[in-house]
Amino acid sequence: xxxxxxxxxxxxxxxxxxxxxxxxxxxxxxxxxxxxxxxxxxxxxxxxxxxxxxxxxxxxxxxxxxxxxxxxxxxxxxxxxxxxxxxxxxxxxxxxxxxxxxxxxxxxxxxxxxxxxxxxxxxxxxxxxxxxxxxxxxxxxxxxxxxxxxxxxxxxxxxxxxxxxxxxxxxxxxxx
Amino acid sequence: xxxxxxxxxxxxxxxxxxxxxxxxxxxxxxxxxxxxxxxxxxxxxxxxxxxxxxxxxxxxxxxxxxxxxxxxxxxxxxxxxxxxxxxxxxxxxxxxxxxxxxxxxxxxxxxxxxxxxxxxxxxxxxxxxxxxxxxxxxxxxxxxxxxxxxxxxxxxxxxxxxxxxxxxxxxxxxxxxxxxxxxxxxxxxxxxxxxxxxxxxxxxxxxxxxxxxxxxxxxx
Numbered sequence: 001x002x003x004x005x006x007x008x009x010x011x012x013x014x015x016x017x018x019x020x021x022x023x024x025x026x027x028x029x030x031x032x033x034x035x036x037x038x039x040x041x042x043x044x045x046x047x048x049x050x051x052x053x054x055x056x057x058x059x060x061x062x063x064x065x066x067x068x069x070x071x072x073x074x075x076x077x078x079x080x081x082x083x084x085x086x087x088x089x090x091x092x093x094x095x096x097x098x099x100x101x102x103x104x105x106x107x108x109x110x111x112x113x114x115x116x117x118x119x120x121x122x123x124x125x126x127x128x129x130x131x132x133x134x135x136x137x138x139x140x141x142x143x144x145x146x147x148x149x150x151x152x153x154x155x156x157x158x159x160x161x162x163x164x165x166x167x168x169x170x171x172x173x174x175x176x
Numbered sequence: 177x178x179x180x181x182x183x184x185x186x187x188x189x190x191x192x193x194x195x196x197x198x199x200x201x202x203x204x205x206x207x208x209x210x211x212x213x214x215x216x217x218x219x220x221x222x223x224x225x226x227x228x229x230x231x232x233x234x235x236x237x238x239x240x241x242x243x244x245x246x247x248x249x250x251x252x253x254x255x256x257x258x259x260x261x262x263x264x265x266x267x268x269x270x271x272x273x274x275x276x277x278x279x280x281x282x283x284x285x286x287x288x289x290x291x292x293x294x295x296x297x298x299x300x301x302x303x304x305x306x307x308x309x310x311x312x313x314x315x316x317x318x319x320x321x322x323x324x325x326x327x328x329x330x331x332x333x334x335x336x337x338x339x340x341x342x343x344x345x346x347x348x349x350x351x352x353x354x355x356x357x358x359x360x361x362x363x364x365x366x367x368x369x370x371x372x373x374x375x376x377x378x379x380x381x382x383x384x385x386x387x388x389x390x391x392x393x394x395x396x
Contacts, residue, residue, distance in 0.1 A: 018205050026192035026195040027192075029192050029195060030192050044208055048209060049211070049213055073344070103185060106182075108370070109392035109393075112362075112366075122183060123193075124196075150182070153186065156392040
């Protein structure tokens, strides 16, 4: 009887966690998963198995961190089995082909760390504290990264990459 | 958090927004919850001894982690700002920036710590960006000799001063046997190959990606 009651409580709690299935799938798609649906389902299966470990107040950072580990595993397997034929493995994981070309170019010009910081906030709609937890770093470190990434995105979007007329940033502003 | 137009534009461009709000899958929910859960770590009848053992283990872990942290602080992977600054200065003797560029000062908070090698890594990234911008400038002024020099320097930086972390490595990953020369670490997410391709494209007469990197990664 008690077991049934506990199971009912666990299922009710898992229902809340499970409501983020779409968000996890979107994250997997954004990170370039070959099978985002399966990866999101696997993330939820792990969440159910380890429900006691999932923070009660805010499950999303835990889910993203788990999905991220699965993505890394998927990527490792993909590289291990990659054939020599041309693949798009060199393309950064973020799926950028569907957005406007200027924005896509600007994002691609950023480092992977900067890009991830921006997109966790802009697309996954996490707060900096949540994003820091998803990445396993401190909130302070994440905020520094985010600030830098936003500045670089602005710079990259500032003018179109017309090589013939563009102004090159001056680095020699201060001596050593 | 303050917003800016670039960030708002990015937020509005999310191609996966609809996916994130898709409705839950009841069948999947039923299938997952039908599976067994991992057993809980403690059982009621053994609670007291388990708690005692857990507390003892916790005490050992705290002592051990403190000792480990102190050992890391003294001789390990985390260093104080003076070490980072020294690494940055030393790296400037090994690396070079192109004519017309100068090493910017490295600002470190006095109460901060940095991963060992961070000063050298910062210098590598500064040098890389400087040579990328120099290459762009030399393309603009059609100076083929300077273009070749920049390309060679950048290839050398990638070859000799760059490491790719193993898949799944933490962001503060440090190699077990760090090289003597300054090095920057790339995550294994395709970024290294992306940079290589940017250089190959520029050498083949398509410098747009190189120009974007120059502009986006400039210090400041």
